[in-house]
Amino acid sequence: MxxxxxxxxxxxxxxxxxxxxLEGGDKMKKQSLGWQIRCALLVGVVASLPLAHAESVDQFPSKPITIVAQTAAGSSTDLFARELAQAASEVLGQPIVVTNRPGGSGAAQMAVISSSAPDGYTVGVNTASHITAMLTNLKGMYKPSDFSWITLNQIDPxxxxxxxxxxxxxxxxxxxxxxxxxxxxxxxxxxxxxxxxxxxxxxxxxxxxxxxxxxxxxxxxxxxxxxxxxxxxxxxxxxxxxxxxxxxxxxxxxxxxxxxxxxxxxxxxxxxxxxxxxxxxKQIRGIYGPKGIPLEIQKKLADAFFKAMQSPRFMEYMERSALVVGDLGPDKYPQFIDKMSVVAGKWLTELGLDK
The missing domain is CATH 3.40.190.10 (Periplasmic binding protein-like II)
Structure with a gap:
């Protein structure tokens, strides 16, 4: 030991x-977290209203895509989201909008993602913090299988x-x-x-x-x-x-x-x-979405994101930030998340923080 x-x-x-x-602090902090989650859920409910018709993979995307970051503007995660959005919008032929939903160790963002329509138009940035959060302060609220894990884009050792x-x-x-x-x-x-x-x-x-x-x-x-x-x-x-x-x-x-x-x-x-x-x-940055996004849509998003990462501007950003390129798509990224969850769970237990 x-x-x-x-x-x-x-x-x-x-x-x-x-x-x-883990413990969330005093009563005010807990109330604040609950308020953030309720507000985020309201946004998600609006976003998940049924579509008039199912969209084919060939038609996707036919409107702007939103990437939700769980951190404030100017953070490393926010920078990643904006660099990816700019490069990928040219590949997909539709605008990609980045919004910030900080709060509750990722709880506010995860509430938006989990309650959004599983159509590929609302996705979020995930990091290793999502994994530890689902094992600690968000334990019982979310688990990896509640989401679609689309791409691993960055590895930050x-x-x-x-x-x-x-x-x-x-x-x-x-x-x-x-x-x-x-x-x-x-x-x-x-x-x-x-x-x-x-x-x-x-x-x-x-x-x-x-x-x-x-x-x-x-x-x-x-x-x-x-x-x-x-x-x-x-x-x-x-x-x-x-x-x-x-x-x-x-x-x-x-x-x-x-x-x-x-x-x-x-x-x-x-x-x-x-x-x-x-x-x-590792510290990771990837893209995930609500559970149930059709695999074909996930693959189309993954292909577009990986192609966007080959653009000169994005490659310069990666090199400048000393980042390692991730290359896992929806066929392998869920297993990677599961493996990281096992490692995190082991250490949270060892440290007595998994209660």
Whole structure:
């Protein structure tokens, strides 16, 4: 068992409470979540009014498509949705509108998606947070089989970041220090049980390295704490860490991926460093929709999205953000989601957060 605790404060930031995303906080927060879901359901009911006639695959799409993002405008997820929408609208010959429905750890967006008509005209962006949410604060409300999983578009592997002047020049040196009794504080977005925390736990269990988790409002805050020497390392994704690496202020010790990525050719995988880490747990971005979208419509959307991802602008965006291209369609993406759910469930149980 890896020793995992939560520090109260680190580096001038207020860490996220251990069970914030699970227990929902006080009564006001619960009422707010309920209000968000009710409003989202109302929107979904309007969107799911019966069509006058069934539309053939050849006719689809005959009107604009909406992509619903679960985060605010300007976020990484929102940027992905808008880049994809712009590229795919040219492929499909119809406008693709991006709307933002933040709130309730994805609950507001999922309510809209689940209650929309299964015709392919309303879809949403999904990330790894959807998986942990369905196992925690939205447990019993939604499960993977309640949705159509259309495409895996992006894979954003987790990386371990240290200060450029850190005494740990390799991940092996950090592991040895932790095993020898040095205090290793690793920070990242969210409380214990978050996507970043699960990623660190998977590595730490394999390496048998004790560590202390420090949760932050964002990965950028965790990297700032690393730069200030308030914690020893941060869990991030390549795109968030690259500016600091290029500025020679930070160093990436390892990446949780099956192979090295082009934007970080000198960063070894955990396997290359000698740790057989399960790399199935990643930050992902994909497209999903309400349950029951005809498979032919899902495939047409998937083909269009993948073709759009080959456009020069989208490829430049992917390279600039140090993202790995995903290539799973509706025939394989549901199985990928199920596998990630198993990994998340294991760790949520291990951390006692699956109640």
């Amino acid at each position: 890896v020793d995992i605790t939560q520090e109260a404060e680190a580096g001038g930031f207020t860490p996220v409470s251990t069970r914030t995303f 987790f990386v371990l970041v240290v200060n450029a002047n850190s005494p740990y020049k390799t991940v092996n040196e950090m592991v040895k220090a932790g095993i020898d009794g040095e205090k290793i504080r690793i920070g990242g977005y969210g409380s214990i049980g978050s996507a970043h925390n699960i990623a660190v736990n998977i590595f730490a269990e394999t390496a048998k390295m004790p560590f202390t988790w420090v949760g932050y409002p964002g990965s950028g805050d965790a990297i700032t704490a690393v730069l200030g020497n308030h914690i020893e390392a941060a869990s991030s994704n390549p795109g968030g860490a690259l500016p600091f690496v290029e500025g020679k202020r930070a160093k990436i010790l390892a990446i949780a991926n099956e192979k090295r990525i082009p934007s970080l050719p000198d960063v070894p995988t955990y396997a290359e460093a000698g740790y057989d880490v399960d790399t199935s747990w």
